[in-house]
Amino acid sequence: MNRILTTSFSVALTALTLTGCATKTLINKDNKTYTRTTKVTLVEDNVVAFGRPAQAIANLPKDSIVIAGQKNSYILTQGGTQFVSLISKLNPKNIQITRDLNFYSEKNDGHFSGTLPLSYVKLREDLSKKDLEFFIENGAKECSTSSDQHMQAQRFCFDIKLAGVVYPVANNLSSLQALSKPYQVTIYTNKEEKYKSKYGMNPLEKLVLLPFAVAIDVVSLPFQAANKIFD
Structure with a gap:
């Protein structure tokens, strides 16, 4: 026992x-103490209009495109010309953009980059040799869905690589040719932080504008396609 x-x-x-x-x-x-990488949203904004700088801006290409937002101006230094070419030369009724403008800023220093996926669908019988040449020149890939094929249509996908810098909101925002409804643009970054518990998260950072702290005037682009695409 x-x-x-x-x-x-x-x-x-x-x-x-x-x-x-x-x-x-x-x-x-x-x-x-642990280290983790988190996605930090720096800014969420609504695109009001597309345009060009009214005056030449030092260190920026002459053909820069401005995405005029309610909070900031997003000046495209790469990919803007291709974007304008596509939505100007293609029938806007056949263009589909299914994702918001989502940009990445590695250092939160006013610079950003990203990709805008755009697709164009058309009936096979209406596609011309000129259309196909245009698609090849702009790096399009054939991406027809089963639904497209069922309707005897063909789809082409473009991945437009965009990059640019952030400036303050345009001085003449209210006078620009506005889109029929706002289209969202987001800039985010990845941040490494040290923590001891799940309650040790740091607050979100804000987008850094410097050294681009001078507001500009914007001239609206002379095309109506954007209204139909972003509707």
């Missing part, structure tokens, strides 16, 4: 010891 009690006491003591060790391990682990 005493042997049974002794054995039971030993088992209970062992279990208690193991439990204590596990708890101690958890406590020690919780006090450690």
Whole structure:
């Protein structure tokens, strides 16, 4: 009988010891410092209009395109010309943009980059050799869906690589030829932070405008296609 009690006491003591060790391990682990990478949204804005700078801006291409937002101006230094070419020369009724403008700013220094996916679908019988040449010149890929094929149509996808810099909101925003409804643009970055517990998250950062802190005037682009595409 005493042997049974002794054995039971030993088992209970062992279990208690193991439990204590596990708890101690958890406590020690919780006090450690870890590093994690989080996605931080720097700004969310609504596109009001597309245009060009009214005056030449130092260090920026002459053919820069301005995405005029309610909070900031997003000047495209790369990809803007191709974007205008596509939505100007293709029938806007056949263009589909299914994703908002989502840009990445690696250092939160006013620079951003991203890709705008755009597709163009047309009945096969209406496609011309000139159309196909235009698609090839602009790096389009054939991406027809089963639904397209069923309707005897063919779809071509463009991935327009965009890059640019952020300026303050346009001085003459209210006078620009506005889209029929706002289209969202977002800039985000990735941030590494050290933490000890899940409650140690840092607050979101804000978009840094410097050194582009001078507001500009914008001239609306002379095309109506954007209204139909972003409707």
